[in-house]
Amino acid sequence: MTIRLYRFALSGHAHRAQLMLSLLGLPFETVEVDLVTGAHKTPEFLARNPFGQVPVLEDGEHTIADSNAILVYLALRYGDGRWLPGDPLRAAAVQRWLSVSASQLVNGPGMARVEVLFKRPRDPQRLQAATRLFELMDKHLAAQPFLAGDTPTIADIAMYTYSAHAPEGGVSLQPYPQLRTWLARIEALPGFVGMQRLPDAPALTA
Known part of the structure; x- marks a missing residue:
């Protein structure tokens, strides 16, 4: 199962997700989405995120859009409890x-x-x-x-x-x-x- 991160390299939102993946030691692929040329507004990308924003994370059959939603998902699925405390x-x-x-x-x-x-x-x-x-x-x-x-x-x-x-x-x-x-x-x-x-x-x- 491959984790893919759709990102724009200069996007701070996308970097949040990339940083979290790296801190968790998870292998992943990056797919560049060129915001300058409007690649985030193509039908193909909008099928992944109708809001037309990066980042988008694909983890097997699951697709998660929004940087903070991705952080929550990664913390709960792959974290050890410290990244999103239960207290x-x-x-x-x-x-x-x-x-x-x-x-x-x-x-x-x-x-x-x-x-x-x-x-x-x-x-x-x-x-x-x-x-x-x-x-x-x-x-x-x-x-x-x-x-x-x-x-x-x-x-x-x-x-x-x-x-x-x-x-x-x-x-x-x-x-x-x-x-x-x-x-x-x-x-x-x-x-x-x-x-x-x-x-x-x-x-x-x-």
Whole structure:
């Protein structure tokens, strides 16, 4: 049985799934979906995900779309219990950050990076939203090493990529020492794999 990940190499959403697969040590194939040419809107791809978005995971007869849904699926099917804890309070903490990853993270640093990637007009509200989010994260991470407690969970995986690559969208990480230390903790996990950087992008520690 082959696991296939349909992705766009510069998509932070797709990288979440790729990173989780790698951290779990699962063999998988990647299928590139070129968003620039509209490959995600073809009938063939829409049959896998009617919303026309990457990533999509195929695991045998199962097809799972949406990056956070893929994280939940992988954690429950292949994880050892730590990536999505069963304790109600920790599970709620994980879900909180999954929600943040789908809203504030994407709408702030994620969209700031998209504006650079696709050469769109810059919206200063994206940078303001990123600043507010990173200030909150930095304060939160001063009290604990990972977002949902003392050990990494899928909350950290969901929040990692667009946070780490925020400098590509013009958002500096220098004012947030706790956040940068948290990024380093994730990058030190066995099986970590980074995402491709934008051409001519500033250093990720900027």
